[in-house]
Amino acid sequence: MLKKINSGIAAGVCISLGGGVFLACENRVAGAVLFCVALLCICFKGYALFTGRVGYVPEDHSKGALETLLLALLGNALGTVVCGLLMRAALPNLGAAAETICAAKLQQLWWSTLVRGFFCGVLMYLAVSVFRDSKSPLGVLFCIPVFILSGFEHSIADIFYFAASGSVSRGAFGFIWLVILGNALGGMALPLLSGLWKREAPHER
Numbered sequence: 001m002l003k004k005i006n007s008g009i010a011a012g013v014c015i016s017l018g019g020g021v022f023l024a025c026e027n028r029v030a031g032a033v034l035f036c037v038a039l040l041c042i043c044f045k046g047y048a049l050f051t052g053r054v055g056y057v058p059e060d061h062s063k064g065a066l067e068t069l070l071l072a073l074l075g076n077a078l079g080t081v082v083c084g085l086l087m088r089a090a091l092p093n094l095g096a097a098a099e100t101i102c103a104a105k106l107q108q109l110w111w112s113t114l115v116r117g118f119f120c121g122v123l124m125y126l127a128v129s130v131f132r133d134s135k136s137p138l139g140v141l142f143c144i145p146v147f148i149l150s151g152f153e154h155s156i157a158d159i160f161y162f163a164a165s166g167s168v169s170r171g172a173f174g175f176i177w178l179v180i181l182g183n184a185l186g187g188m189a190l191p192l193l194s195g196l197w198k199r200e201a202p203h204e205r
Helices: 001-026 028-034 034-045 050-056 065-088 092-105 110-134 136-149 153-163 170-205
Strands: none
Touching: 001 028, 001 034, 001 065, 001 092, 001 153, 028 034, 028 136, 034 050, 034 110, 034 136, 050 065, 050 110, 050 153, 050 170, 065 092, 065 153, 092 153, 110 136, 110 170, 153 170
C-alpha cells in the first residue's frame, strides 16, 4: 500500500513541476508545451497518476485495481499539495499567478467545470494509451498542450494550483471533486465505447 501511495506522490511531484513552469511562463503556449515534461516523466518512470489510469477501469475494475487507483489519487493529492505550498513559500510570483488562475476557476458554472474535466479526461486517456501502445511520446506532446490551451480541467494539476494559491475553501474542495468526476468519466468514455463496438461487431458481420 505504501509503495502505491509513494508512486502516486512521485506523480504528484511531476505534475507540480509541470504546473510550476506553466505558472512561470508569460506565454501560455510555451507553458502548455513545457508542461509536457510532467506526463513524459510519469510515463517513462511508470509513476501512478490518477488521470492516466482511470481510463483503464473498464478493462480492469477488480477490487485491487480500484484500490490502486484510489491510492494513486491520494498520493497525487499529497504530492501536489506539499509541492504547491513549498513553491508558494519560495516563489511568491508563482503563488500570485496561481491565485489569479484559481479565482477564475471558482467563477465557472458547475456543469462547465464537469465538462472541462470530461474532455481533459479523454485527452489524458489518449496520451497515455498512445504511449503504452507504441512507446511514442507524440500523444503526450500533442494532447497535453491541447487540454491546457482549450481550458480543460486536470484534477491533479488543479490541486497543485489551489495549494500554490493558498486557497482553501468549500468552493475549492467542491471544484476539485467535480473535476475528478469529469476526468474519470472522460477517461473511461473511449474505452467503454470501444468495448461496446467490439461486442456489437460480430452481430454486424
